[in-house]
Amino acid sequence: MAPILDIRNLQTHFFTSRGVARAVDGVNLEVPRGEAMAVVGESGCGKTMLALSVLRLIPQPPGRIVDGKIIFDDTDLLSLSEKEMRSVRGNRISMIFQEPMTSLNPVFKIGDQIAEAIELHQKTTHQEAAEAAVEMLKLVGIPNPENRAQSYPHEMSGGMRQRVVIAMALACNPELVLADEPTTALDVTIQAQILELMLGLTRDKDASILLITHDLGIVAQSCSRVAVMYAGKIVEQAPVTDLFRAPLHPYTQGLMRSIPRLGDKAVKLTPITGIVPSLTDLPRGCHFHPRCPHAFDRCREEHPPLIMQNGQGVRCWLHE
Structure with missing residues (x-):
């Protein structure tokens, strides 16, 4: 079955006095029809800009979608006029905002x-x-x-x-719901209620959902597929069960090590060293290499393509 949303080489840039910030940098993503898919990553990695790009809500200036296609139910949203796009927003595609x-x-x-x-x-x-x-x-x-x-x-x-x-x-x-951190501002008990409500209603209405979050616990509970985003790029994509069982990218592995586990005193929380790079001054090669414990010379010189391995896609030279 064709995906409800097919994002191809999407590039959303912000032109600032400090340089060009590549908030969404060549993203390819398919949202399965009738399922819930998550996009996870640290704050500032481009998750929200990805969702806003789908609805063409990027503030202009300084932002602009400079390349790519956003195919929604066989229609490229980037080819629509603003009047045609208004008939899509809130009707066929809706968004649940963070605050x-x-x-x-x-x-x-x-x-x-x-x-x-x-x-x-x-x-x-x-x-x-x-x-x-x-x-x-x-x-x-x-x-x-x-x-x-x-x-x-x-x-x-x-x-x-x-x-x-x-x-x-x-x-x-709507046929597609974009949910941007829908439970972040709520306490834990209300979070569970809201998440259950949102997912239940979308299932009842046979809608697809793209969930933007940094909470891997929510992803494990509610989604069938997940894409991991870092510095404007998708670095890993997989079914949720495969990703949690065997994460391939060092960044995803670092996120997994940051999850607290009840009843397992032997597991020590290990933070990812360093900070997310500035989108106006990205490192050469793999953008994660300054923080990666496995980086070698090629990582510092060449950006890896998406490599497929047993149904999982990963941008990492370790899996070439």
């Missing part, structure tokens, strides 16, 4: 904000959209949804605001 307080308008009621998207994309009357908004609030588990629809964002807790954002994202039955 709900900044993605909700503080001066409009919750119900009106959800109803606006429904009325715009589904061509319903205002009354029908308002009723559908209340139904979505009920679906995401907000108590007394009729009254809560009249609330403003500041009158709700963080967990409830995140439920509202999920309701907005799923209101028009």
Whole structure:
């Protein structure tokens, strides 16, 4: 079955006074239809810019998509006009943003904000959209949804605001949901509830999901495939079970060693040495080599291609 989203050689650059920041640097990624896929990596590696590029929400200037294709259901999104793209955003592709307080308008009621998207994309009357908004609030588990629809964002807790954002994202039955760190700002118990809610609703609506996160525990719990991103590039791709059983890239191995394990006192947490390089001053060769314990001369001179090994793709000369 063809993937719902096929990203090919995507390059999103930011032109700054310090130089060109290659936030997304030749990314190739396929999101399976009807499944959940994760993109993981440290802060600043380009995960959010990848998601924003799909929706063509990169701020211009200083950013610009300079090359590549984003094939969504046989259509290259980069070939669409802005008017055509507006009919895709929030309708066929929606996004759950990291911080709900900044993605909700503080001066409009919750119900009106959800109803606006429904009325715009589904061509319903205002009354029908308002009723559908209340139904979505009920679906995401907000108590007394009729009254809560009249609330403003500041009158709700963080967990409830995140439920509202999920309701907005799923209101028009999108085919693809981009979820950017959807549980980061929440405490652990609310995180589990929100994640279960989001994944359950996308399954019920037969939607695909691209989950942007740095939490490997969430990936293990909820996704079928995972791509590991570093300094604007995908350095490893694999089914989740294969990646956790046998990570191939030294960066992925470092991420795995950073996961605490209950009941295993013999396992010592080992941080990855060094820092993520500046995207305007990337090291020559493999971008990870200054932090890699296995680096050798070729790593410092040549950037490795994606090498396939038993169904896993990895950018590392160790696996040539």
